[in-house]
Amino acid sequence: MPLGRKLRYGMVGGGPGAFIGAVHRRAAAFDGLAELTAGAFSIVPEESHQTGRELLLDPNRVYDTFEEMVEREAALPPEERLDFVSIVTPNFVHFPVAKAFIEHGFHIVCEKPMTVTLEDAEALCRMAAERGVVFGLTHTYTGYPMVKQARALVQAGALGEIRKVLVEYTQGWLATRLEETGSLQAEWRTDPAKAGAGAIGDIGSHAENLARYVSGLELEQLYADVSTMVPGRRIDDDASMLLRYAGGARGALTCSQVLVGEENNLRLRVFGTRGALDWSHGDPNRLTVRYADRPEETYLRGNPYLAPAARHASRLPSGHPEGYLGAFASLYGNIVRTIAARAAGEAPDPLDLDFPTAQDGARGVHFIHAALRAGREERWVDASYTPPGA
Amino acid sequence: MPLGRKLRYGMVGGGPGAFIGAVHRRAAAFDGLAELTAGAFSIVPEESHQTGRELLLDPNRVYDTFEEMVEREAALPPEERLDFVSIVTPNFVHFPVAKAFIEHGFHIVCEKPMTVTLEDAEALCRMAAERGVVFGLTHTYTGYPMVKQARALVQAGALGEIRKVLVEYTQGWLATRLEETGSLQAEWRTDPAKAGAGAIGDIGSHAENLARYVSGLELEQLYADVSTMVPGRRIDDDASMLLRYAGGARGALTCSQVLVGEENNLRLRVFGTRGALDWSHGDPNRLTVRYADRPEETYLRGNPYLAPAARHASRLPSGHPEGYLGAFASLYGNIVRTIAARAAGEAPDPLDLDFPTAQDGARGVHFIHAALRAGREERWVDASYTPPGA
């Protein structure tokens, strides 16, 4: 760590009933790189303070609102000032919070999907560039070492020219109308005003990001069959899509939150003219590669034969499974070290620059809207997109 | 076996270079139910006779052409007469052969897809009904015990109301232009005149049949992205489809013959409101069933707790793997026993009636044309269909 100290960060969101806030906190602590120092954890001030107490924070740095937080934190002297802010609120709040903190020059870690509207996403791209802040988007799955190995194999040409991408992210937790039972998680994720989109935004965007990250392909056209399977729900909860990539490759994507028994089953397969790869979140420490003319190969995390990016993202010897929090921590690690390098006036390690950015966020928002539009209009829609600053 | 003897059957196709002919012969012999007695194995007369010699057949019952075969075999006395004919030629020959033999009252086992045109398929449905012949279509995968278990679970309501069907059949053997290298198998399967359709006909039709067999759902609408991935090929070799079923369930289907490293990977997942099932051809003796609220269950072939249809299709104790030939033999067994019962003037065992029929063949041909049309016209097409006699 260039700075010789842990980075200080604040959190917006992550109060009682939240899931992902605790994940961010563990990810930040995982490798001892950053320390939670301030927060506005809930729109209910008392809940914000309760969370602050549970997290043993200095009460002076726990706030009623993010507006209060940004104002007061921006006024602190450099030696107390936060290095970055993690935004883990429901989707519709990402934009105003990110905007406010970027304006004061704080670096940002932000949950996906980045914003509800493409306009907002593009605004964040521009603002981050103008203010020179680091913007990291938590598409967690790209933090897995074997996902990075997959990308490295594609980049090295091991698969030849890519022909087909099959990706799916399936869950079952919304198979019933959970949002009517008091589940905060289900409530905001199925509220169009708060989430923007349902399954497509929440997990379809992960699938799209993963496919792009590994394959390096740019979407060109997209067709979607978008459903709301659970009666009474107001948002999409299931979709299957057909994908056409620049260069001629094709793909298919399924995302669903209503498939009983599915538990966060993200799987990506990429097929090329010479080889194919297969990665599954259920068995994340392995990556299977198939060829036409020789035995199937399985790359295993933690081995010296892996690509530098895969080794960089790994912290345990082979055979000791790393999981979701490890991937999240790898992502955080890259973002935090990049922020620290910037703060120290140094050039970041290129291996650390391997994390999703505001541009990836805008690409994700564009994808979500394209998918919803394709489903609504029952036609192929243009899915090609270049975000500001890309 | 009602007749107290093996059934006699003839074969059309299955000469040198063929794959599926030998599979049919093994399937027929597997349980000792039928004996190959006659054949026209190739359009090259000398090859037909060569195969006859290799199979140790009586030379008098090996023919230059199927026309000769039908004429001469039809004239034999009952005690020598064939009970049925297996048609294992390239697709475009199925119709004339089936027609000729049905006209003389022979029962039929026929490869899929049943015909090239829907008109021909419907004609066979009607002819078979008129002549009272048993018509069995070899959608092999429905012969697997655990596929039958899957169907039984759906029928018993274990999954609740079905919401989503995900099915795929992927291969890689046509990832290069194999048809230019002298492969007979590749040659006719990629010749539009001989095959009718490519991947959609050859394996997409299996996927569709399997999904229908297990889920019991009727397709209503279909959208397809159909590709020819290998430059210079004249037929579809890759497709992904979106499916809409009567009653509101949705689905996605991928079939491809150009995905390097894939080896006959047929997988079916069916998701309902209460449970879901998952069967894969790579591990066919297992069937996984998932529920929202209790541990995952895996049904294993050969166990007393299985449904009657699953036990009926199985011949080995649990733990001794049964494979593709076992499934094929189960299919043949049901067809042959049904033919024998008919010949003996008895009612077939209901468990034996569980095999694909001419009506399933017509459904398959309708599906193939619907998929090709959807791909061509880039629109949802009507995929609902009731074949004659259904």
Place this chain on the structure above:
Amino acid sequence: MPLGRKLRYGMVGGGPGAFIGAVHRRAAAFDGLAELTAGAFSIVPEESHQTGRELLLDPNRVYDTFEEMVEREAALPPEERLDFVSIVTPNFVHFPVAKAFIEHGFHIVCEKPMTVTLEDAEALCRMAAERGVVFGLTHTYTGYPMVKQARALVQAGALGEIRKVLVEYTQGWLATRLEETGSLQAEWRTDPAKAGAGAIGDIGSHAENLARYVSGLELEQLYADVSTMVPGRRIDDDASMLLRYAGGARGALTCSQVLVGEENNLRLRVFGTRGALDWSHGDPNRLTVRYADRPEETYLRGNPYLAPAARHASRLPSGHPEGYLGAFASLYGNIVRTIAARAAGEAPDPLDLDFPTAQDGARGVHFIHAALRAGREERWVDASYTPPGA
């Protein structure tokens, strides 16, 4: 097939309630190489004839006893004479039957364990050599293509020098006192007089044979903990053993028939100084090979990169699973083609000579006795052994 006809074979054992007789009949028919022509299927004459009728045999060649069978069949003219006899009785009957048929020059296919006593086993080795008969022993698992691939890899030095062998064969079907419930299978297999040994003889001998076949190692010393887990049972039903091989390799073997939920789980792992292999009967079409310094490799049945012996034992394209009957048929195929070559006065194809022999049978019987002795005497026993004619 050198002879231009199917071989004729007779069967001793395999009547009502038998399991393995039907497996042998399927295996013999699988590739169309041999035809069941005669039999003495049961010690109950009426059951023998009933089975003969069910199998549609000529009643003149179905016998009350094997003694009658050998006498009458030996007197038939060459064009009707059996080429070989398959012995599928309970263990204690193998010897007298084999002896009687070998004396008349019939080739033999015999179930394992070959005999109850080592003396008998050695007598069969000598008699078969003296009479020049082919003697094939059905250690089924060596018929699997991927087991042959495993052996080929060891022979090619891919694993380096072998250090450790871990093998286990576990079942659960005798977890309760099934022999008291009328199960014929359980009855004779748990009767010391009929079976000779229990789990060690029935499946431990398979494990030992498989380990030796693949590793090429000779056992030197053996230690065993032998149990009878089910109260009241009169024979071993569970054992774990420690193995020491010539050259210094070590091993461990577990065989058990009382492990609830186990279904014929034979697994072999062989570890060398450079690599290791892992094969499991539950997934028999795959063979995993691991190295210290590169990705895990999985060899898949049916691929051109496999060793000749593995390709020779396989009959379906990759991806169409072959199972237990395929392995059994591969074994039978090799034996039958070897018999046919001998009958035709030709040298057998070296690939066909790859099957277990009487010498392997004697090795198995020696192993069984060594294991029982080690268990009884609680000491390392000498397990090295060279059978007559080896």
Place this chain on the structure above:
Amino acid sequence: MPLGRKLRYGMVGGGPGAFIGAVHRRAAAFDGLAELTAGAFSIVPEESHQTGRELLLDPNRVYDTFEEMVEREAALPPEERLDFVSIVTPNFVHFPVAKAFIEHGFHIVCEKPMTVTLEDAEALCRMAAERGVVFGLTHTYTGYPMVKQARALVQAGALGEIRKVLVEYTQGWLATRLEETGSLQAEWRTDPAKAGAGAIGDIGSHAENLARYVSGLELEQLYADVSTMVPGRRIDDDASMLLRYAGGARGALTCSQVLVGEENNLRLRVFGTRGALDWSHGDPNRLTVRYADRPEETYLRGNPYLAPAARHASRLPSGHPEGYLGAFASLYGNIVRTIAARAAGEAPDPLDLDFPTAQDGARGVHFIHAALRAGREERWVDASYTPPGA
């Protein structure tokens, strides 16, 4: 957390080149329960200080030696005093360090095997009891939620009476003479003076602990074949054992560090009269349970149907894999919360008391010596043992 603050802990060991020290630090930080405050990280003072700097510790609390550390830390006022000390040195140092800190009343977290000699182990048991300190031993694998579920199923009688235990822990990292290449890890682990025992101590003790934890069975007798496979090595690197448990159950255990391609493959299977369970470290979020008469069941981490101990050890929703660090953190969490409760004068939550103790450490040391003795003397040795205070 009863104390309303993070616990303060010190570390002995864990300097440059160490592996497990960093694991302990991550485990302690994982759930935000404890904070590293002091340390003597290496016997090389400069390395100790270097590690202290890297960990951003107060230089005043980084020591040259553990003796200095215990003396100075013991003198600090309560509000600065360490709550516990983590001992992560090579094995032979555990005892003097633990002794010294226990004498001053510090709670202890200690790596396994607890000591080199049984005498020392028993002394620690007594001292910990006398001084009233909490002593947690890091048999990591018992921290996995699905291992806890396994134990709960056994305790609930789901398996019936246990008959057989099969456990193995296999690695390949010492397949060559790595200790000659400068690897610190390899060096001390293969030095009899520093490690006490080799594979048996390092991983065999984990296997034994896991089997005991889940099965609840007490070892009675043990037989072992102990090897040193790598020429020139001075310590055991491979062993297979036969186990006899009180009550009549049998078992087999293999531990090895020279099996090429193995990567920390700990697998436990427990078979009872009614059911059996199967857990593998390579897929730790699943637990398979088999019964005689119904489908196989797979319990998945994170689900509401799990036992309280399994849920208590888990922190992510189902489908987000938890790995080795999660298990380690669960272990730490229980220990730390127990220490905190004691410090607060409260009774610990019974769920928190579920961690390995000094008594478990003594049991492990007894096991190690019994195994080495059995191997040396080639006889069954008495493995029953009751540690002081158990």
